[in-house]
Amino acid sequence: AQSVTQPDIHITVSEGASLELRCNYSYGATPYLFWYVQSPGQGLQLLLKYFSGDTLVQGIKGFEAEFKRSQSSFNLRKPSVHWSDAAEYFCAVAPQGYQKVTFGTGTKLQVIP
């Protein structure tokens, strides 16, 4: 069965600083990979997804993620964080050919002035 690990439970960054959120997955083949964001009291919203092709994926709100097969990672990055980016971020994985998506435990991002 696939699994996904987000090693950082909580991250604090200053507004304007760069951000990288880590995600590692465990699966025999290349899965589909997703990053979702959840603002307080809201449902989840897709930031970006990787199915195949270019390993650097651009998403909404200025986010990008890079798929590294050799490291089984799909880290999320943003060059300059805004206060409105404070939220919880979830990495998710789904094996190709299956519909069950497995979510990581999330990383809560705090942005300080």
Added chain:
Amino acid sequence: NAGVTQTPKFQVLKTGQSMTLQCAQDMNHNSMYWYRQDPGMGLRLIYYSASEGTTDKGEVPNGYNVSRLNKREFSLRLESAAPSQTSVYFCASSGSLAGVSDTQYFGPGTRLTVL
């Protein structure tokens, strides 16, 4: 386009009571899902429906039942609520066809407390 709607938004139950959480989507999606979210555990899949007329168990199905009433609606029933079912429940839908994962669209959630 309302997207994915869930009712109710909040609910308090006593142990042993039953209730049904309702979910509807207006995006003509084939697949629908029920998740629960607990602190530090991310989202865990309870049940999903790949298409109208089919349902399958997810990671944590015990204590729950589901009904895919039609293509739009997917309900989750707690027959005899337990305190361990206190959680935030999310419904999601996806345009996935069988065997193909795609973006999931989430409802706003139902916060359930079982006393």
